Amino acid sequence: MAKATLYFPRDFKWGCATAAHQVEGGNDKNDWWAWEQGEGHIKGDQKSDRASDWWGDGFEKDMDFAAQMHNNAHRLSIEWSRIEPQEGQWDTAAIDRYRVMLKSMRERGIEPMITLHHFTSPQWLIERGGWETPEVIPRFERFVTKAVESLKDLCDLWITINEPNVYAVGGWVSGVDQTSEAVAQNAMPPGKNDLGLALTVMDHLMLGHAAAYHAIHRLQDNARVGLAHHMRLFEPYRSNSWLDRWVAGNRDRVFNQTILDAMLRGRLRFIKRNRSLRNTADFIGLNYYTREFTRFDRHNLPGMILGNGLVKPGIEMSDGNYGEIYAQGLFRFLKRLERTGKPIYITENGLPDADDDQRPRYLITHLRAIWQAINQNVPVMGYYHWSLVDNFEWAEGWNLRFGLVELNPQTQARQLRRSGELYGEVCQTGTLNEELVYKYTPELIDTLFPG
Ligand code: BGC
Numbered sequence: 001m002a003k004a005t006l007y008f009p010r011d012f013k014w015g016c017a018t019a020a021h022q023v024e025g026g027n028d029k030n031d032w033w034a035w036e037q038g039e040g041h042i043k044g045d046q047k048s049d050r051a052s053d054w055w056g057d058g059f060e061k062d063m064d065f066a067a068q069m070h071n072n073a074h075r076l077s078i079e080w081s082r083i084e085p086q087e088g089q090w091d092t093a094a095i096d097r098y099r100v101m102l103k104s105m106r107e108r109g110i111e112p113m114i115t116l117h118h119f120t121s122p123q124w125l126i127e128r129g130g131w132e133t134p135e136v137i138p139r140f141e142r143f144v145t146k147a148v149e150s151l152k153d154l155c156d157l158w159i160t161i162n163e164p165n166v167y168a169v170g171g172w173v174s175g176v177d178q179t180s181e182a183v184a185q186n187a188m189p190p191g192k193n194d195l196g197l198a199l200t201v202m203d204h205l206m207l208g209h210a211a212a213y214h215a216i217h218r219l220q221d222n223a224r225v226g227l228a229h230h231m232r233l234f235e236p237y238r239s240n241s242w243l244d245r246w247v248a249g250n251r252d253r254v255f256n257q258t259i260l261d262a263m264l265r266g267r268l269r270f271i272k273r274n275r276s277l278r279n280t281a282d283f284i285g286l287n288y289y290t291r292e293f294t295r296f297d298r299h300n301l302p303g304m305i306l307g308n309g310l311v312k313p314g315i316e317m318s319d320g321n322y323g324e325i326y327a328q329g330l331f332r333f334l335k336r337l338e339r340t341g342k343p344i345y346i347t348e349n350g351l352p353d354a355d356d357d358q359r360p361r362y363l364i365t366h367l368r369a370i371w372q373a374i375n376q377n378v379p380v381m382g383y384y385h386w387s388l389v390d391n392f393e394w395a396e397g398w399n400l401r402f403g404l405v406e407l408n409p410q411t412q413a414r415q416l417r418r419s420g421e422l423y424g425e426v427c428q429t430g431t432l433n434e435e436l437v438y439k440y441t442p443e444l445i446d447t448l449f450p451g
Contacts, residue, residue: 004449005433006371013111013382014427015073016066016404017348019118019162020082022391023058025050029081030120031130032394035189046397052389053412059101062389065405065416067108069424074105075347075384077115077162078151080143081122087139095150102154113345113384114151115159115228116144116212119167119188119394130190131167131201131208141211145219152220159285159347160212163230164205165255170394172198186395199269206262206277213280226283227263228347231256233291233329237310243296247307251294254306260284264340283381284337287348288330290323318351318358320400325351325358327365334373334380343379346370350386352393352400359404359419360440367432368448385423389414 021027025048036047052058066074082094105112117140121130125139148158161167170188173195192198209227216223234251236244253270261267266278293312297303311317316325330349337344349366353359367383374380390403398409404420407413416424422440426432434449 003434005431006368008371008430008432009374010430012380012430013073013345013384014430015071015075015110015113015382015384016388017075017384017386018054018077018388018391019115020054020077020079021048021051021118021120022387022393023052023054023062023389024079025053025055025058027051027079027081027120029085029123030079031123031126031189032120034123034126035191041187041189041191042395042397043399044397046399048392050409050412051392052407052409054101055097058389058412060104061414062405063105063108063110065414065420066110066388068416069404069420070427071110072427073111073113073382073384074388075113075115075159076101077118077159078147079120080117080125081120083147084122084143085124087122087124087128088142090146095147098151099154102151106154111157112155113157113159113347114147114155115162116140116147117160117208118162119170126190131171131204132197134204134207136204137208137211140208141215144212145215148216148219148223152223156220156222156224158212158216158223158225159228160209160216160225161205162228163287164202164209164227165259166230167205168198168202169255172201188394202258203268206259206268207274209263210274210277210280214276224282226281226285226345227259228285228287229256229259230287230289230348231333232289233326233332234294234309235291237293237295237307237312241296244294244307247296247303247305248294251292251306251309260340264342281340281342283343283345284340285345285347286333286337287386288333288346289349289351289386290318291326291329292323316358318362319353320396322352322400325362325365327362327369330366331369331373334370334378335376338373338376338378343381345381346383348384348386350402352396352402353419354401356406356417356419359417360422361444363419363423363426364432364437364441364444364448367426371432 174187175191175193234248236248263281292309294307387402389405390401390407393400
């Protein structure tokens with residue numbers, strides 16, 4: 001018999017998140033596919049290939065796992081380059097395929113949340129300047145209009161754009177060699193290193209978001225629309241150094257706060273006001289993974305303003321030094337986001353952990369942080385774990401494994417990890433209880449249920 005029990009709200013959304021290019025396979029008409037062909041872009045020159053075979057049989061298999069885990073929600077993305085393979089040409093077979101997928105989720109009692117842009121863009125768009133030119137805004141709006149018109153009877157929960165900050169930094173800042181001391185940054189296409197262009201791209205992403213937000217509301221009365229915002233906790237490497245505190249604060253403003261200011265207050269680059277952008281979030285989508293320590297570096301200008309992201313000795317990191325495991329960061333962000341007055345969905349949270357020795361603890365401590373926030377009346381509506389199944393992890397290729405379901409990409413064989421079993425028990429009961437903590441992470445019992 002369970003002694004102590006932490007209850008989540010009855011209508012809480014329990015799910016996982018995925019992105020089209022990472023799971024579908026064969027997405028050969030987008031910029032990532034082209035990027036994967038370039039030597040040295042992906043670790044070991046790996047490719048997405050069949051990915052997790054969602055364009056084949058993989059989707060149904062993984063939805064069976066989601067159902068087995070009692071998920072009542074799932075966040076997936078649709079691939080622009082499939083729906084509009086050439087400018088202005090719509091592929092009705094691709095749209096129909098997405099309709100089949102959404103119906104099949106609904107039949108299992110799984111409510112979809114659709115992301116309209118998750119890092120990939122059609123090659124034809126890139127050839128016309130991609131996100132670097134303002135023409136992308138009406139182009140994205142036209143795609144969103146088509147997608148929403150075609151799918152709105154099956155979905156009313158939309159994410160316009162995934163992580164504009166990660167996208168702009170990955171594509172337009174990280175194409176530079178990092179010093180060995182620094183936290184490794186993964187480059188994304190187009191692999192540039194141009195801060196001015198990164199800011200332009202960021203403006204276009206936010207204006208594209210606003211155009212999509214208004215278009216969706218014109219098309220669907222009951223739509224709820226947001227953006228998935230990656231927030232990373234930046235803390236001073238030396239807590240007693242005001243210079244480290246200053247660079248950590250700057251990083252936070254640039255990486256975390258600008259996006260919130262844009263979609264809530266209509267502010268671009270701290271000062272420019274844009275009325276169409278103001279209040280374009282019905283909810284906040286929070287992607288939270290980790291915390292990063294930041295140290296002032298007087299040797300170069302970026303280091304003096306934004307510092308270097310460093311790993312502190314002695315902290316617990318996930319596979320491949322991906323990031324520190326720090327659940328309290330999630331609680332702190334939820335408290336900070338409470339001030340926006342918007343409902344919050346945790347649209348991503350997870351870690352790479354191939355042997356699943358850290359994930360049970362990660363899951364339980366992060367869910368406990370969410371429970372703690374809800375108990376302080378923070379309106380958290382749902383949790384989407386990243387990810388349902390091992391998938392193509394961008395520049396890391398297949399090296400990092402985020403799935404609750406383990407996948408062998410060669411044979412496409414799958415198996416539910418122990419953390420998947422654990423998540424299933426949480427989703428089934430809508431609780432975290434003492435019995436479950438004993439079963440999966442006995443080492444946490446005194447911390448979670450003291451006394
Ligand atoms: C991205 C995902 C990615 C995950 C893990 C997020 O920033 O949205 O596409 O796989 O992080 O790195």
